[in-house]
Amino acid sequence: MLDAHRLALLAEVAHAGSIAGAAQRLAFTPSAVSQQLAKLERDVGAPLLHRNPRGVTLTPVGEALLSHAETIVGELRTAERTVRALLDEEPAQLTVGTFASAGMTLVPAALAGFRRDHPAVALRLLDLEPPDGYGLVTSRDLDLLITHRYPGAPLPDPRGLTRSLLRSERFRLILPEGHPKARARRLTLGALAGEDWISGSPGVPNRVCLDELADAAGVTLTVAYETRDYQVILALVEAGLGIAFVPESVLARVGPARIEVRDAADARPARDVFLVHHRRPGKLVTEMIERLSR
């Protein structure tokens, strides 16, 4: 039978992306981790990871084993939790994973309220950009994952987890204050094709979405500035450097910025925000979901 500790180690290494990184998280020396992985590979009878100069990547066999490792680690933690519940011991920790823009807007209020009502529960927050994070829920490193899907992006297989739509959040078009196009009664992508756009780098969901919108409208947009950070985008637009789509929640948080907020008549993108958690969420998770839903 395979060793569960070594499988847990594999999962940790896969998430960290390197042996040294995993070792640091686990308070071991890299040597120890390396040796255990070598033994796991010997047990399995096949190499599990490619040793690159800048970390490691999983082989196909490693990928397959990782998915099992996550469910096994999760199952072990579930067992522990079941026993704790039987012994009337309250769970003392709640870990939430979230993508950056949610972490700035909808999460803080929920977290603050939760903390007020449960001062004894240690709250932890992790930053995770989609489509990452599902595995961490499976392995119970995460109690609750807040993730999203941009239009056109695929939705990962929930692999036995529960996923529910928290809200659908539309994007708005923002332009520098006093931008000439902002006066038009009706804005279209075609009319904005000549502008400098700001979006993520190619491949980032953000950017994929924008590209697909442009395709659908039959125009080509030039992305002059590439950043995935919406605060940076706001600042750039404010400085008059370009225009962009940003989620509505990002706008709700900023003060009266010197920007124009509009909508494109032929492109009204929206991203879906999802919650992901285990089949039977505990009381704390349920309450956190309740708070987030308000």
Added chain:
Amino acid sequence: MLDAHRLALLAEVAHAGSIAGAAQRLAFTPSAVSQQLAKLERDVGAPLLHRNPRGVTLTPVGEALLSHAETIVGELRTAERTVRALLDEEPAQLTVGTFASAGMTLVPAALAGFRRDHPAVALRLLDLEPPDGYGLVTSRDLDLLITHRYPGAPLPDPRGLTRSLLRSERFRLILPEGHPKARARRLTLGALAGEDWISGSPGVPNRVCLDELADAAGVTLTVAYETRDYQVILALVEAGLGIAFVPESVLARVGPARIEVRDAADARPARDVFLVHHRRPGKLVTEMIERLSR
């Protein structure tokens, strides 16, 4: 995190019913097993088993943990199997669990045919009386379980396993050769109330079924001889000591015994024979099911 090896040990002990028994199966000394269990209990923070003079029984916490232990062990074995499949290594073993009377009748032919076509696969057979055995399928100690339900007996929760009805097998009434009642054109339980019956001890599914039939017919039957072994029952009836219900398959196997085979007009019991296996059975399991279904 709990130690998976110790959980596997717990499952083994629960199955064996004693520490010494589990130790023997695992080729350890009882002391080693005892120490590991003690450490598991320390990890969990609660006693997991009652130490009786004649073995051990699980505490409620132990029961809860056992069910998780079985799924974890099963998950570990599944992971191993997945990797083996990726490496194109054929599974070399198939373990079938069955109840005694199936083991004598429908299983041998299927096993023999299977062995002929797959001489490289090591076949193992385990005797298990219902409702036991589900946990062993979960933990992948068993690839396939053949189990049954007598009328009136509850069907265990399959807990994520796949269960399918193999066949429904009727019971026949057997009497000694030349028994006066055997000549009656129509036999009823009422007419047979005065006879000496042969059945299992109170509580055995066999007996529960008979008692319920008697209740339904509004009569009381006297069970003069108690045995759960159908071969013994046959021998007793043959010797003229009493009458009994036996599954049809048991009769198919005996030669021209000196018995009369009849049916009671007001009591035609049947037992359902089920197959239990993991969600996605392997090729070998599928083939074995195919053979059993013929």
Added chain:
DNA sequence: CGCTGACCTTAGCAACGCTTACGGCTGGAG
């Protein structure tokens, strides 16, 4: 061309886990 960061190896030591040996307990046989 040396520096950094990542990985691996080797040597050594602490801790874990097994075995052997022994004692306490219960229930059945003589």
Added chain:
DNA sequence: CTCCAGCCGTAAGCGTTGCTAAGGTCAGCG
């Protein structure tokens, strides 16, 4: 009643496992 046969637990000893620490290799970068 006494003895014996199982069962479980504890204590001591020892081999193995698995960790740390230190040294070595390779690729990318200033």
